[in-house]
Amino acid sequence: MSERPPNRGALWALFDGSNPVFMTMLTLVVTLIAWTVGASFSSPWFFPSPMAVVQAMVTLTESGDLPKAIGISYFRILVGWSVGCIIAIPIALVAGRIAAIRLVVEPFFNFFRFVPPIALLGIAILWFGIGEESKIAIIIYTSLFTVFINTMAGAASIDESPARAARSLGATRRQVLLHVVLPATVPAILIGMRVGMGFSFMSVVAAEMIAANEGVGFLIYNARLFLKTANAFAGIITLGAMGLLADLVFRSVVRRVFRKHALPF
Numbered sequence: 142m143s144e145r146p147p148n149r150g151a152l153w154a155l156f157d158g159s160n161p162v163f164m165t166m167l168t169l170v171v172t173l174i175a176w177t178v179g180a181s182f183s184s185p186w187f188f189p190s191p192m193a194v195v196q197a198m199v200t201l202t203e204s205g206d207l208p209k210a211i212g213i214s215y216f217r218i219l220v221g222w223s224v225g226c227i228i229a230i231p232i233a234l235v236a237g238r239i240a241a242i243r244l245v246v247e248p249f250f251n252f253f254r255f256v257p258p259i260a261l262l263g264i265a266i267l268w269f270g271i272g273e274e275s276k277i278a279i280i281i282y283t284s285l286f287t288v289f290i291n292t293m294a295g296a297a298s299i300d301e302s303p304a305r306a307a308r309s310l311g312a313t314r315r316q317v318l319l320h321v322v323l324p325a326t327v328p329a330i331l332i333g334m335r336v337g338m339g340f341s342f343m344s345v346v347a348a349e350m351i352a353a354n355e356g357v358g359f360l361i362y363n364a365r366l367f368l369k370t371a372n373a374f375a376g377i378i379t380l381g382a383m384g385l386l387a388d389l390v391f392r393s394v395v396r397r398v399f400r401k402h403a404l405p406f
Contacts, residue, residue: 173191176190176191177190177191177192180193185370185371186368186370187370188370189370189371189374193371194371194374194375194378196371197369197371197372197374197375198375198378198379201360201372201375206360207360207375207376207379209355210355210356210357210359210360210376210379211357211379211383213355213356214345214349214356214357214358214380214383215383215387217273217276217277217280217345217348217349217356218280218338218341218342218345218387220277220280221276221277221278221279221280221281221283221284221341221344221345222280222281222284222334222337222338222341224277224281225280225281225282225283225284225285225288225337225341226284226285226288226334226337228281228285229284229285229286229288229289229292229333230288230289230292230330232246232289233288233289233290233291233292233293233296234292234293234296234318234322234323234326235318236293236296237292237293237294237295237296237297237322237326238296238297238318238322243293243297247293250286250289250290253282253286254286254287254290258279258280258282258283258344258347258348259344259347259348259351261279261282262275262279262347262348262351262352265278265279265282266352271352275348275352276345276348276349276352276353276356279344279345279347279348280341280344280345280348282344283337283340283341283343283344284337284338284340284341285337287333287336287337287340288330288333288334288337289333290333291329291330291332291333291336292326292329292330292333294329295325295326295328295329295330296322296326296329299322299325299326300325303321303325304317304321304322307320307321327399331395331399334391335388335391335392338384338387338388338391339384339388342380342383342384342387345357345358346358346361346380349362350362357376357379357380357383358376358380360372360376361373361376361377361380364376
């Protein structure tokens, strides 16, 4: 009679290497240990320790500088990214389905998507001033092309059978676009929106470092000028946490709204 394997129990499962929570915590602990060891061989102004960064975050939070910077950067990203998506998605859907429009629009978008947003920041300031409009315009520019390319590719590559069936039943081109093409393109649109959000974070930091006196990017740049390296690290960590939170909220909303679709994440 063979013996049954012992029951490892829930406690052992918690420390199982396949447990994502355990692996995440293990990675975090190892990173903090390596960071602390590395900082012990360096000057605080060159490579601060985790405790120095935490203290800087506490100080910036108590002074109100960090919460204010987070709110301002989030506002710029949300407005710019949303407007970019609203502009790009309809144009990309039409361009993906109508070859003549695609031939006209695609070269234009392909040209400008290789021009980095930082190169246009001076022109944006000249056109829109040094206020919020120039930063938001740069974020719109950044997110627009990413969303456009993904959406157009998705609309152009969907299965043609449902569209043909709808047309044979008397559906107009507009009805086919709204009720057949758009639902089938949702996964590609969402990928473009998610990637575009990441690029929006990159562009807002560049804009805030050069043409702003508020925001997380300005906080990082200002800390560098005064050799407050712990403050710069605090801003970088804050920026990463902001991105993770925004991505988590986006995915959570998408899963609730598009439960009937085969989502890519």
